[in-house]
Amino acid sequence: MLTFYHSPKSRSTSVMVLLHELGITDQVKIVQVTIPRQDGSGARDPANPHPEGKVPYLTDGTDHVRERGAIILYLTDRFPAAGLGRSVGHPQRGEYLSWLFWYQGVFEPVAILSWTGLTHPAITASLRDYDTAIQRLDEVLSRQPYLLGSEFSAADLLCSGPFAWFGDQMPATPAILDWVARCQGREAVARVGER
Ligand SMILES: N[C@@H](CCC(=O)N[C@@H](CS)C(=O)NCC(=O)O)C(=O)O
Numbered sequence: 001m002l003t004f005y006h007s008p009k010s011r012s013t014s015v016m017v018l019l020h021e022l023g024i025t026d027q028v029k030i031v032q033v034t035i036p037r038q039d040g041s042g043a044r045d046p047a048n049p050h051p052e053g054k055v056p057y058l059t060d061g062t063d064h065v066r067e068r069g070a071i072i073l074y075l076t077d078r079f080p081a082a083g084l085g086r087s088v089g090h091p092q093r094g095e096y097l098s099w100l101f102w103y104q105g106v107f108e109p110v111a112i113l114s115w116t117g118l119t120h121p122a123i124t125a126s127l128r129d130y131d132t133a134i135q136r137l138d139e140v141l142s143r144q145p146y147l148l149g150s151e152f153s154a155a156d157l158l159c160s161g162p163f164a165w166f167g168d169q170m171p172a173t174p175a176i177l178d179w180v181a182r183c184q185g186r187e188a189v190a191r192v193g194e195r
Pocket residue numbers: 010011012035036052053054055056066067068069
C-alpha cells in the first residue's frame with residue numbers, strides 16, 4: 001500500500017491537496033509526522049523513514065519516492081483517471097515533465113536564492129534569476145489560464161504553491177496572481193484547509 005508521510009503547513013501540504021484532487025485519500029495510508037521548523041519548534045520524527053527526516057515522503061511497498069515533483073509525477077502516473085497528469089504517449093507529456101522538473105531544479109532554488117539575497121555568476125549562468133523565472137510563467141499564463149492550457153493540472157498545483165504560501169514576498173505579475181487565485185480556489189485546497 002502507498003504510505004504518505006505528511007506534516008501540516010509544510011511542503012507536503014501540496015501532496016495532501018493532490019491526494020484529494022485525485023480522490024485517493026482512501027487508497028493511501030497517511031502518516032502525520034513532526035519535522036524541525038525554522039522557528040525552532042518541532043523535531044525530526046523517528047516514524048518518518050525519509051533519509052533526512054523530511055516531508056513529503058511516499059513509500060510504495062519496498063519502493064520509495066522523495067521530492068515533491070517526483071511524488072506528484074508518481075501519483076499522477078499511477079492514478080491517471082483524474083486527468084491531472086499527462087501519461088506516456090500524451091502529446092503534452094514533455095510539457096508536463098518540464099514544468100515539474102523546472103519547478104524542482106530551477107524555480108524553487110531561484111526563489112530561495114532571491115529571498116536570501118545571494119547572487120553569484122555561476123548561479124545566474126546555470127539557473128538565471130527570479131525575474132527570468134517569473135517571465136517563463138508569465139509568458140504562458142498571459143495567454144492561457146493554466147500551464148498546460150485550459151485545464152488545471154498537477155503542474156499548476158506544484159508551481160503555484162510558493163506564491164500561495166509567501167504572498168507579497170513572491171513578487172508576481174497580474175496573470176500569475178490570477179492563476180494562483182484560480183489554483184487556490186479549488187475545492188481540494190479548501191478541504192485540506194492548511195493555508
Ligand atoms: N526538495 C524537497 C524539500 C522538502 C523539505 O525541505 N521539506 C521540509 C518541510 S517544508 C522539511 O521536511 N523540513 C524538515 C527538515 O529539513 O529537516 C521537496 O520539494 O520535496
